[in-house]
Amino acid sequence: xxxxxxxxxxxxxxxxxxxxxxxxxxxxxxxxxxxxxxxxxxxxxxxxxxxxxxxxxxxxxxxxxxxxxxxxxxxxxxxxxxxxxxxxxxxxxxxxxxxxxxxxxxxxxxxxxxxxxxxxxxxxxxxxxxxxxxxxxxxxxxxxxxxxxxxxxxxxxxxxxxxxxxxxxxxxxxxxxxxxxxxxxxxxxxxxxxxxxxxxxxxxxxxxxxxx
Numbered sequence: 614x615x616x617x618x619x620x621x622x623x624x625x626x627x628x629x630x631x632x633x634x635x636x637x638x639x640x641x642x643x644x645x646x647x648x649x650x651x652x653x654x655x656x657x658x659x660x661x662x663x664x665x666x667x668x669x670x671x672x673x674x675x676x677x678x679x680x681x682x683x684x685x686x687x688x689x690x691x692x693x694x695x696x697x698x699x700x701x702x703x704x705x706x707x708x709x710x711x712x713x714x715x716x717x718x719x720x721x722x723x724x725x726x727x728x729x730x731x732x733x734x735x736x737x738x739x740x741x742x743x744x745x746x747x748x749x750x751x752x753x754x755x756x757x758x759x760x761x762x763x764x765x766x767x768x769x770x771x772x773x774x775x776x777x778x779x780x781x782x783x784x785x786x787x788x789x790x791x792x793x794x795x796x797x798x799x800x801x802x803x804x805x806x807x808x809x810x811x812x813x814x815x816x817x818x819x820x821x822x823x824x825x
Contacts, residue, residue: 650774652788658797658809661755663731667721668805677803683749687773691746695769695785698740699778702733708780731765733780738767754798754810756791766791768798 668675685691709727711720723739724732731753738751746769754768754777767778768788775788788795795810 649789650787651770652768652775652795652798652810654798654808654810655812656809657800658807660797660799660805660807661721661731663719663721664753664807666719667735670722675804677805678748683747683770683801685746685750685769685771687771691771692785694741694744694746695776695778698737698744699785700783702736702740703780703783706733706736706780730780734765734767734778737778741769748804749801752799752801753804755796756793757796758793763796764793766793770801 705726706724707727708729710729711717714720714727714729715722721731721735722728723735728736734753738748738753741751742748750770752768752770754766756764756766758764764781766780769776769778777786777788777791777793779786779791797807797809797811800806800808
């Protein structure tokens with residue numbers, strides 16, 4: 614909780630204006646949003662094995678508390694919270710592989726001082742929930758990066774679109790601006806159910822997010 618209070622204090626003094634890529638324009642209080650603000654889904658698929666094992670250890674963290682239409686309100690305040698949590702966790706956690714940390718190829722867990730991509734995601738999700746974001750709006754997402762390697766990010770569903778928090782970037786980007794190829798993410802209706810985000814993988818290969 615002390616960490617959350619620290620984040621809240623930082624938010625109180627930081628600039629909170631929404632960046633240009635969040636909205637095309639603002640007119641008399643009404644926000645005009647870009648096209649394709651929400652990432653597509655193409656039916657149920659397999660969850661990553663690391664997530665399945667995580668849920669076996671942290672059952673309460675994977676309970677069904679969401680809905681299929683949960684959205685965070687995109688305001689200057691919530692935008693500042695997304696930026697601050699992304700920066701805070703990226704600065705706090707050092708990059709390390711699961712083999713280095715746990716002596717195993719794949720383990721999803723909450724990091725203390727070091728972790729890989731999915732560990733950053735889990736911590737950001739926990740902090741944002743502590744700040745009042747609905748769990749159903751905070752979706753763990755698996756992508757292919759520019760090199761074709763598996764990578765995990767946190768996708769936040771807002772009424773202004775889907776935005777990505779990434780341990781490789783300080784900038785919070787709209788989902789369509791990352792350059793990643795999206796494979797799958799958690800369902801809003803149930804965090805244990807995952808949905809495909811690409812029609813290229815009809816017979817889903819259980820891609821594991823790499824450590825970076």
